[in-house]
């Protein structure tokens with residue numbers, strides 16, 4: 001069901017300005033020679049960085065190699081030669097930065113805490129105070145179960161769930177969505193870095209960057225009908241989310257191609273990769289392609305054939321949303337391998 | 340979800356001596372505590388508690404940490420209406436939505452969770468709103484008028500009405516709203532203690548706390564307390580018969596007479612609700628229907644007429660039909676309050692279609708709040724807001740002409 005956004009004129013103007021700023025700041029969007037090939041001018045860059053040696057002998061992710069993989073990802077995405085240059089394009093000293101991870105899968109299948117640590121290290125080198133960084137998701141216990149070190153005070157990087165701060169009393173609304181937002185988002189983040197995982201999803205088709213924003217609202221259970229469409233796109237249009245979102249870094253060290261979103265070891269594989277983009281729609285489109293390729297390798301039907309292709313991507317890219325690009329021809333996919 | 344607000348209008352009464360014995364015993368709407376304080380005080384009073392114990396909210400508050408420390412497992416009970424599927428999935432068979440839920444996930448209502456292939460309700464005895472209300476507030480106009488109902492709710496709902504005035508309890512997960520442990524026997528005991536002949540399941544959507552409703556109805560009946568429910572009727576047939584079969588009276592919120600409205604404004608379907616109403620009528624439950632009139636969305640003459648004809652043809656002209664006034668809330672703040680002439684037009688149309696008891700609700704002082712004899716036209720139950728100011732029905736009949744007036748009029 002669709003409902004026109006319930007916004008006043010001032011809020012509407014504010015939203016327009018926020019969107020304009022977001023587009024103008026999008027270093028990931030390149031103005032290439034594509035026009036000459038009859039393709040639209042604007043393209044979105046998605047980096048897939050892999051490291052076959054990411055894991056140590058005990059198969060856990062190696063911190064140092066994760067840091068190197070992150071550096072390569074960011075340098076490639078933002079076309080710079082040093083990681084600090086890349087991060088300075090994302091954050092400014094004095095800002096409060098939130099890393100929205102996905103801890104739902106427990107220790108088996110949540111974002112690797114090593115990736116969050118690596119991002120925090122680089123953020124601090126870019127001038128962000130440790131205490132101004134918060135790693136967060138819906139629930140503190142879930143974060144702990146996923147292997148994150150909970151920290152709610154002091155001068156260290158903070159890590160806790162919305163259960164500790166609660167949700168705003170007022171509803172944020174856009175299109176079909178009316179939700180209370182996490183106070184961590186509204187009160188502790190000037191900048192949001194989306195750190196999702198790469199998973200199959202029984203309803204939406206896939207759950208990557210855009211759907212990870214369901215973890216910022218109080219009522220995600222209301223937005224699963226109809227393959228989560230248009231709800232995923234509408235949640236990402238909430239001004240409080242859209243105006244803060246700078247970057248998505250998907251943790252594809254372990255990924256899931258079937259049976260998601262719950263962790264099913266028999267349907268998971270280890271790409272040992274990071275996917276990054278400033279365009280979450282392009283990132284999700286690319287992640288979907290990876291999942292489809294793996295499904296084909298495993299002899300499974302395409303999601304389309306199972307009537308659960310991620311329709312929400314087209315909605316997110318449509319003229320009402322313009323959250324990014326879902327046309328693979330307009331996505332500049334850059335693969336890099338640390339090995 | 341209900342149009343009946345779960346918070347009292349004068350919230351400043353909370354924690355300010357509102358539980359002194361005389362005011363609480365009189366139990367008019369204006370002297371009631373806020374939902375949390377009432378329940379906490381009531382629960383803390385314990386079996387040996389007296390009203391005077393409850394006269395000191397601060398004493399009761401000092402016990403509150405115990406309530407907050409309650410373990411989630413206290414509220415977690417295996418659900419009653421679901422099917423196990425392969426791969427630890429389940430299909431919920433409680434409401435027509437039939438959520439298919441994977442391991443560690445919840446259904447649309449947000450209060451039922453799949454844990455390893457077993458489905459659980461997370462809200463058994465987890466009461467987030469509790470009041471003693473006049474039964475007219477539900478509204479029930481033909482069921483024990485002038486009596487009090489111990490009214491309670493848990494978090495959650497299986498639809499998402501854009502006009503919900505209780506959205507801050509109905510549209511949240513149980514862990515997002517303060518709640519207290521109120522097992523069925525305790526609720527029955529409180530109802531007895533405060534002279535409430537009925538327990539009302541209301542405010543949010545009782546369908547989603549059906550296990551608690553069933554157990555509490557049993558406990559209530561064992562103690563001589565009746566049960567009444569205020570529901571959207573969006574429930575599967577088996578669950579309806581099993582759970583609402585335990586109810587003594589049912590009020591259904593029929594939110595519109597159009598499928599598209601149900602789809603767009605309610606996030607549900609009309610057909611199963613109509614089916615529920617017919618089933619309830621056939622089982623002989625006392626039934627009343629409320630229709631919230633939302634300006635521009637469900638206020639057309641044709642819709643009023645279609646509704647009235649359907650009621651007359653399917654459940655009979657004697658089932659009370661209440662047209663209630665909408666107030667802008669939640670996601671429909673852009674619409675105005677329903678004009679009284681619109682409600683009067685709805686009533687005229689329903690009267691003309693031959694319905695005997697058509698009321699106008701949420702308009703205190705309106706003459707259509709009162710009950711009139713359909714034969715001689717005399718006023719039989721006079722109401723002013725939620726108060727019954729005159730009750731003339733004797734042995735279920737009109738004292739002027741002897742006409743039988745359907746309903747349950749005396750305890």
Ligand code: SF4
Pocket residue numbers: 431432433434435436437438445446447448449451496497546547
């Ligand atoms: S009761 Fe809840 S879980 Fe069950 S079908 Fe309805 S919305 Fe889904």
